[in-house]
Amino acid sequence: MKLFKAIGILLIALSLNSCEDVVDVNIASENHVLVVEGSLTNLRENQYVKLYYTNPVLSDGSYEVVTKAILTLKDNLKNVEILKESSPGWYQISTIKGREGRTYTLNIKTTDGTYEAISTMPRLTMTPDTVQFKYEMKSIVYPDEGYYPVINGRELEGIGDFSQFKIFKNNKFLNKANEINLFKDEYVDGNYISNYELDIDSAFVSGDLIRVEAWSLTKENYVFWDDIQTQLNNSGIFATPLPNAHSNIFKITQESKDVTGFFGTSMVKSVQKLIP
Incomplete structure (x- = not known):
């Protein structure tokens, strides 16, 4: 996951450096849905x-x-x-x-x-029993120097389980696009999972309180x-319009x-x- 982030950052930087044309966009008004x-x-x-x-x-x-x-x-x-x-x-x-x-x-x-x-x-699968941290220096992969959370837990037997991990920093929900942590058991069914790293936008520091909520999801x-x-x-x-x-x-x-x-x-x- 972190490797993909690094590649994405490089691609964005290259595209910004190579584009100078002005693009006029005509956006029609939308009906309320x-x-x-x-x-x-x-x-x-x-x-x-x-x-x-x-x-x-x-x-x-x-x-x-x-x-x-x-x-x-x-x-x-x-x-x-x-x-x-x-x-x-x-x-x-x-x-x-x-x-x-x-x-x-x-x-x-x-x-x-x-x-x-x-x-x-x-049912709830991949129930985290502990949350831990690893300390990382600032790099192209890690935006800040500081602590990054990892969780450990048992994934229940039986393929077809899905989860979302919601992270709270000092009781504030982290809800940026790159902080949506989704999990499925397609390749890890029935295993104990150690050091599963969660995506966050900025590092934790000493004195911070983290809470990780595991939410079971339907497919x-x-x-x-x-x-x-x-x-x-x-x-x-260059984004592709999505439904x-x-x-x-x-x-x-x-x-x-x-x-x-x-x-x-x-x-x-x-x-x-x-x-x-």
């Missing part, structure tokens, strides 16, 4: 589904939330909950809890149409995050307007460590 963003986990904290609209390319960065929608969540054991809009565009899951193996259906009714998402809670959710990572890194004048990320939100009525986003279900476990 409904975005569904939410997760149900086993964590003992408030869970939410967020509804909003995509922005035109040349917008100021703000977005329009979707209010007064009707969201119904049910599982395959016939538990049903109507989500409460706790703040504009934010719909809280209060009673239904995330359980491994259960299937959850989210129904969404807005003025744009009716939509549905279905997800079965996957569809893994593909969604892989698409997001690709699109976030697809920058520059929207894969979504598990589907139109129920033919007249419903376009929709994107993802409603995921994940088992979560975390480890943390203070750098001395």
